[in-house]
Amino acid sequence: MVGGRVLLTANLPQLQNLIKRDPVSYKDEFLQQWNHYNSIRLIFHLNPDEHAQHFRELVTFIAQVATCYPSETAQFPSHISSILLENYTMLSPDTRKSLIQTMVMLRNKNVITSIELLRCLFPLLPRTTSSSLRASIRKTILSDIRTANMRTKNHKLNRAIQAMLFNMVEKGLEDQNFGDKGKSREQLSDNAGAKGENAMWAVILTKQLWKKGVWSDVKPVSIVAIGCLHPVVKVQSASLHFFLGGDEEENSDDEGDDDVDVKALHHRREINKKTRSGDKKLQKRLNAAKKKQYSKKTAQPNFSALQLLNDPQTFAEKLYDILNRYDKRFTLDHKILILQLLSRVIGSHKLCVLGFYTYIVKYLTYHQLRVPTILVALAQSVHDLTPPDALTPVIQKLAHEFVHPGVASEVIAAGINAIREVCRRQPWAMEEDLLGDLVEYRKSKDKAVTAAARGLLQLYREVNPGMLKRRERGKEAAMGIASGSQPLPFGHTANAAVDIEGLSVPIGRSLQSNARGKRRGPVDEDDDAAWEGWDVESDSDSESSDGWINVDEDDNDNIDISDSEDEEKGKEGTSASAGPSTAPLESTNPSALATTKILTPADFALLAELRVKAATEAVEAGGGTKAKRKLAALEAELKSSQATNDADTFISENDILGPRKKAKADYEERMESIQKGREGREKYGSRKGKKTKEAPSSSTNREKARNKPIMMILSSGSVRGKKKASLREKQQKLRAHIERAKKARK
Structure with a gap:
């Protein structure tokens, strides 16, 4: 029996199986292995290469049976975590992989929590040099967070992870070495580079969790928004693409990270050994490259993330300050990314960053690279609250650079379209004399220029026909001016908020009755239930606010909510000021539920x-x-x-460029044209001879040779062979011909 026990201690898989069946009977054997593990661990700390294989076997064994002896193995997870975090660079690749798998196994057995596992794995991502191991760590992190939020939102775990990611991104903001030109890259220290890697992985994981729908609140948006202000260009670019909607793969482990050279792949396949696995790998990379190219063309802005930005005015000002201050350090492509995001934030939130229009003026030249994208960014940044004085110089620069006889018709069309898009959002930025000159281009012989000028003319017929000449206003605009209607000045709106549509009509009665029924319960519970699934959670309760003040219906008379002494006068004059052309309202007073x-x-x-x-x-x-x-x-x-x-x-670049002559078809259009040409065809090839013969077949080479040009026949091998034939060969051919003729006569 003693000999059997000794053999058990040497055979860890067998001992593991027996312990899982009867933990009490084999506790002594386990304690013996546990003591052995502790002694090996001390040696391993001094020299990781010594007894590495045996140490990995002991760690795997203890992880498998940790649930059988929870009190004895209470410190085991902290041992593995400290070894990974403190001595990760000294470990061999096999040891790293084994210890990480051990931590994942402990999490699967509920020995450790998700927070403990993720706190161990997060710092390992930027330190891992193996692409396969790094991909495995990232997949483990994402799947663990997704599983924890599968049924209901795990707010405790999400708050801890989001705080960790936020700190990883925020630590890199201390360094102000923006850009990738000049001496900034040389001055980048190792510590700053590590912070950049941490921030990069924090942004990547946040984007993946947002894309999978695990996180959809304001906190992941705040993490990526901080990444947009990061001094490392790689981190900033990945954060910008999150808001712009580009589906680029930031992880360098992915095969489709860089642009794939399709010709090089095919050439490599031709010169290498032909195998089925090689064909599959080639097809996989080609499909990934095709998918990436398609995703770049169909990228859509992340509208929900733009709307969840916290303090968008401050964010836009900081982003513009970085763009303006470090303009010479950024490449043109990176500056265009910042311009695109800045313009969309300004346009969607109706912000005022007046320096943006001064900055973008220097790029408004027709020979500027990627000028259509720059014009799109300019148009998207304009809204009805943008001061016209800030836009007038921009429109003048567009007209001076793009709209004159010295440039091509495509340039003129793009300039007029850009001016139209700017004026559509802020019509008061246009000058009357300049508008008259631009409208005259509707008489051009080029179709694109004519369409652009007519679009601008139609726009001002609708918004401000008084700026046009009388013969250019049109019938409806002229009648409107004759009736006395005038365009609203800058900052005014035509639709004043009187009531919420639907509350003052019968369809809002059920909502009102529902609200009355809810008033009978506690106010706090009603608010929580009504905002559940809609509100944005917060990490900490607000200390500056004392909470909501409950207002009873009886106290409504004692509360004065008017902001002006002239409010009552405005209410009295509402009905009197409404003319015959005003649409009849259902009720001039707001409903009781709305107040x-x-x-x-x-x-x-x-x-x-x-x-x-x-x-x-x-x-x-x-x-x-x-x-x-x-x-x-x-x-x-x-x-x-x-x-x-x-x-x-x-808007898109097509709105700026307008209709073009012989525009180059993209891949989808070419394939569609090919499919149309194949309709009604049984087989792709020549149908010559298939309709006239009884048995359909293609023509022979002898038949094809009859229609060849004489110069091709003279240089063929058969003709040259006849000239070089000997007398004996000619006699044999003649004898064979005579024999065939005799057989044909019979």
Whole structure:
């Protein structure tokens, strides 16, 4: 029996199996291995290469049976974690992989929590040199966080991880060596490089979790927003692509990270040994390259992330300050990335960063590289609250550089289209004399220039026809001016908020009754339930606020919520100022629900559904085409999100370039044309001889030779062979010909 026990201690897999079946009986054997592990661990700290194989076997054995002896192995996870974090560079690749797999095994057995595992794995990502091991670590991190948030949101885990990622990105902001030119790269210390790697991986993981839908609140957006201000260009570029919607793969482990040379892949395949596995790998890389190219063409801005930016004005000002201060250090492509994001933030949030328009003026030349993208960024940054004085010099520069007889027609069309897009958002930025000159280009012989000038003319016929000449205003605009209608000045809006649509009509009664029923319960519980799934969670409670003040309906008379003494006068003059052309309102006074309750996003969603339901009932009751059109509009509005609304404000390069002559077709268009040409064809090839013969077949080489040019025949091998034939060969051919003729006669 003693000999058997000794053999068990030498055979760890067998001992492991026996311990899992009966932990109590084999506790002494386990303690013996545990003591042996502690002694080997001390030696391993001094010399990791000594007893490495045996140490890995002991670690795997203890991890497998750790659940059987929880009190004895309580310090085991901390031992493995400290070895990985403190001596990671000294370990061999096999030892690193084994210890990481041990930590993952302990997490799967619930010996350690997700936070403990992730705190160990996060610092290892930038320190790992093996691409396969780094990919495995990243996959483990993402899958663990995703699993923890599968059923319900694990707020405790998310807060801890997000705080960790935020610190990884924020630590690199201390260094101000922006850009990748000059002496900045040489001055980058090892410590700053490590911080940059940490920040890069923090941004990559945040983007992946956002893309998979695990995180969708304001905190991951804040992490990537800090990355946009990072001094390391790689980190900043990855963060910018998150908001711009580019699906680039930042991880250098991916095969499609760099641009794939398709010709080089095919050439390598031809000269290397032909194997099935090689064919599969080649096809995989070609598919990845094709998918990446398609994703670049169809990249859409991340509208939801743009809307969740915290303090977008400060973010835009900091981003512009970096762009302006380190302009000479950035490459043109990187500066265009910053311009694109800055313009979209300004346009979507209607911000005022006036220095942006002064900065972009120097790039508004027709010979500038990637000028269509720059013009798109300029147009997207303009909104109805942008001061016209800041845009007037920009429009003058566009007209001076792009619209004159010394440039090509494509340049003129692009310039007029850019001016039109700017003026569509802020019509008061245009000067009357310049508008008259630009409109005259509608008489051009070029189609693109004519279309651009007519678009500008039609725009000002709608927004401010008084700036046009009388013969250019059109019938409707002239009638409007004759009736006395004038365009609204800068900063004014035509649609004043009187009430929330739907609350003062019968479809809002169910919402009001629902609100009355909720008032009977506690106010705090109602607010939490109404904002559940809509609000943005916070790490800590606000210390500066004492909470909401509960206001009863009886106290409404004692509260004065007016901001001006002239408010009552404005209310009295509302009905008097409304002319015959004003659309009749359902109620000039706001509904009781809008003035007594703060409506939550859930209330607005319910209100939209009730409006669609009421419109559906009206259609079923025989409301006619008008009711059907209203139902279709409400359904489209319900399906559309904030992203679609922002999508209407953003433009593409095609809007700037306009219709072009013989535009080069892309891959999808060429394939579509090829497929159309193949319609109705049974086989791709010549059909000569297939219709005239009884048995369809292609023509022979002898038949094809009859139609060859004489010069091709003279230089062929058969003709040259006849000239060089000997007398004996000629006699044999003649004898064979006579024999064939005799057989043919018979």
